Amino acid sequence: MTLPYEPTENHHRLRILTAVIYAVFVALTGRLWYLQISRGEEFAQKALGNIIRELPIRAPRGIITDRKGKTLASSRPTFTVTAVPGEMTDPEDTFLRLSRILNRPAEELQEIVQTKKASNYDAVVLQRDLDDDTYLYLIWKQMLMPGIECREDPVRWYPDGKLTAHLLGYPGELNQEELDRYKEQGYRPGDFIGKSGIEKTYESYLRGQDGARRLEVNARGQIQQILGEREPVPGHTLALTLDKEMQKAADQALGSQVGSAVALDVNTGEVLAMVSKPSYDPNIFARGITSEEWQSLINLPTRPLQNRAMSNAYPPGSTFKTITALAGLESGSPVVHYAVHCPGSYRIGRRTFRCWRRHDTVDLNEAIAQSCDVFFYQLGLDIGPDKIAEYARLFGLGSPTGIDLPGERRGTIPDPRWKEEVRGEKWYGGNTANMSIGQGDVQCTPLQMVRVTATIANGGTLYRPYVIRKILAPDGQTVKSFEPVVERKIAVSEASLNAVRHGMRQAVVGRRGTAKRILFTDLTTAGKTGSAEDPPRKAHAWFICYAPYENPKIAICAMVEQGGHGGTTAAPIARAMLERYFHIQGAPVAGGQTD
Numbered sequence: 001m002t003l004p005y006e007p008t009e010n011h012h013r014l015r016i017l018t019a020v021i022y023a024v025f026v027a028l029t030g031r032l033w034y035l036q037i038s039r040g041e042e043f044a045q046k047a048l049g050n051i052i053r054e055l056p057i058r059a060p061r062g063i064i065t066d067r068k069g070k071t072l073a074s075s076r077p078t079f080t081v082t083a084v085p086g087e088m089t090d091p092e093d094t095f096l097r098l099s100r101i102l103n104r105p106a107e108e109l110q111e112i113v114q115t116k117k118a119s120n121y122d123a124v125v126l127q128r129d130l131d132d133d134t135y136l137y138l139i140w141k142q143m144l145m146p147g148i149e150c151r152e153d154p155v156r157w158y159p160d161g162k163l164t165a166h167l168l169g170y171p172g173e174l175n176q177e178e179l180d181r182y183k184e185q186g187y188r189p190g191d192f193i194g195k196s197g198i199e200k201t202y203e204s205y206l207r208g209q210d211g212a213r214r215l216e217v218n219a220r221g222q223i224q225q226i227l228g229e230r231e232p233v234p235g236h237t238l239a240l241t242l243d244k245e246m247q248k249a250a251d252q253a254l255g256s257q258v259g260s261a262v263a264l265d266v267n268t269g270e271v272l273a274m275v276s277k278p279s280y281d282p283n284i285f286a287r288g289i290t291s292e293e294w295q296s297l298i299n300l301p302t303r304p305l306q307n308r309a310m311s312n313a314y315p316p317g318s319t320f321k322t323i324t325a326l327a328g329l330e331s332g333s334p335v336v337h338y339a340v341h342c343p344g345s346y347r348i349g350r351r352t353f354r355c356w357r358r359h360d361t362v363d364l365n366e367a368i369a370q371s372c373d374v375f376f377y378q379l380g381l382d383i384g385p386d387k388i389a390e391y392a393r394l395f396g397l398g399s400p401t402g403i404d405l406p407g408e409r410r411g412t413i414p415d416p417r418w419k420e421e422v423r424g425e426k427w428y429g430g431n432t433a434n435m436s437i438g439q440g441d442v443q444c445t446p447l448q449m450v451r452v453t454a455t456i457a458n459g460g461t462l463y464r465p466y467v468i469r470k471i472l473a474p475d476g477q478t479v480k481s482f483e484p485v486v487e488r489k490i491a492v493s494e495a496s497l498n499a500v501r502h503g504m505r506q507a508v509v510g511r512r513g514t515a516k517r518i519l520f521t522d523l524t525t526a527g528k529t530g531s532a533e534d535p536p537r538k539a540h541a542w543f544i545c546y547a548p549y550e551n552p553k554i555a556i557c558a559m560v561e562q563g564g565h566g567g568t569t570a571a572p573i574a575r576a577m578l579e580r581y582f583h584i585q586g587a588p589v590a591g592g593q594t595d
Helices: 009-038 040-049 091-102 106-116 132-144 161-168 176-185 197-201 244-254 291-298 317-331 364-370 373-383 385-394 416-422 429-436 446-458 494-509 566-582
Strands: 052-057 071-083 124-130 148-157 171-173 192-194 211-217 223-230 237-240 259-265 271-277 340-342 345-348 351-354 360-362 461-463 468-472 478-481 486-489 526-534 537-547 554-560
Touching: 052 223, 071 091, 071 132, 071 161, 091 106, 091 124, 091 132, 106 124, 124 132, 124 148, 132 148, 161 197, 161 244, 161 271, 192 197, 244 259, 244 271, 244 554, 244 566, 259 446, 259 566, 317 364, 317 373, 317 385, 317 446, 317 494, 317 526, 317 537, 317 566, 340 373, 345 373, 345 429, 351 373, 351 429, 360 364, 364 373, 364 494, 373 385, 373 429, 385 429, 446 461, 446 494, 446 537, 446 554, 494 526, 494 537, 526 566, 537 566, 554 566
Parallel strands: none
Antiparallel strands: 052 211, 071 124, 071 148, 171 192, 211 223, 237 468, 259 271, 259 554, 340 360, 345 351, 461 486, 468 478, 526 537, 537 554
16 A cells, blocks of 8 residues: 655755745856846946047147248147056056156056046046157056056147247147036047147037047056057148238237237238237247246236237327318318317316327317327317217227137227216216216227228228138138128218228328328328327237328238337337338438327
8 A cells, every 4th residue: 555645854855945946047058148138238347448449549739820931830749648547457556667767656646547537448648749868768667567657749839939929829738627627529628629729619610520440458458459540630720811921020029019910911800910019938838838828927026828919909199180170071170171280288177188299280180190189188078978889889899800819808988978877977078078088987909000001091990800811621621711790881981981091191291290201202101109198107009001092002010018109109119010011112201200
């Protein structure tokens, strides 16, 4: 007889163990399917990424040339050392070794990595512009410092140094805020971006496309073989309106003086020269400026980073009398039609307003030529501040010119409403008197005043100044050309313009003219001097001119801070620019008046 089977306690345990083993087997099988089948390709790529790296090949920025093809900015090769944090097997030892080679504290190098790294496998630039000996020594010792790499990068190069610094600007390394803002455009840690001038405005054209070198590396980050390479694409070439030789002439004539000089083509608005002094060497930014160099620059009382041609506004002094004269002529003021006696001063209410000298009897023509303040006091009081402000604004004063450069000041053209809103004060006759001679609250940039001059010379067409003629692709094909832009044709009569132009011509050739220092034997010129008070310091020296008188081609404005008289300080700068532009030499007439 067979007895019924009764499972024992051991059998129950065996069944439980079997079930557990089966469950574990099913789970492992499912996991293997997930890892190898479902996401196998994804994980394979990640594993491959641990041994395959892309080393960027930096693209050179686009070349910048003057109007005749002379190079103003290009790139030069430089050696760079970088660190990849994720490949450092012993960071402390690596930084100590590197510290001795670069002669920099190890803590400083560690801080750079911690501050600038975006991920463990992004290369962080530790130092640029290594000398040949240091670079070769690093290559030799690289095997002992996993994660340290040396490469050759292009760096911006300005062959003329300070000559075109304010116009061209400079590129600088992206800070964290800029990196966050531009990372979607492909910028990475250690990249450079235009910070000022043309480099900033035309960044999208000047920036090239980086290439890359695919490398196989081992677990220590050491290169095993090169798998492939993608060539970098250089940035576009910018051909400027600038005349390099004329830029040099302005720079040399300004010398060590603090000021600026600008020249425009009167028939297009092209910027032919733009100089600001003192200047700075943009090459120190291109290679990566140190904190000590930066502090030295920004703490200089002469503020060399400022572009005085367009970012600083000053009272224009007697150069503004051209505007007052046009306002008087166009409004039909009787003052412009008769002579005024100048005893050397003029009384308004209880206050006496002085002229810079006694002129006796002068009409409009002689008032411009001799820069008689008394004449313009009376003219300004006759037509009023609103009429002066109206014509000043018609000629572009009080507003940005719209030039394709960053950092332009708009200046100030005051009137009674402005004074009430801004100062909370009433307008008086003395304010009108000061305004009529370009003093008081009138503020203009040299760029604005040269545009006024060009507009008077060309018959009333207000052009927008510009600095780029065309943009060329790396293969030499023209991508974009720039044509003159007319802001407006000013409704001012040819008779009024001729009257002002004749006065400016008499300032050069007249017996008591203030602009005789630009009188040439074989070039006809017209100009206007100015000395803008800046108490308690010396006056700012201004000078505006155009040439040739009969068929104007070029307008110039020169301004020297605390330069005193425009005729003696600023006019020689304009003269040097005219000589270079027209390729002439001519002795100035001695004994000219000053203002």
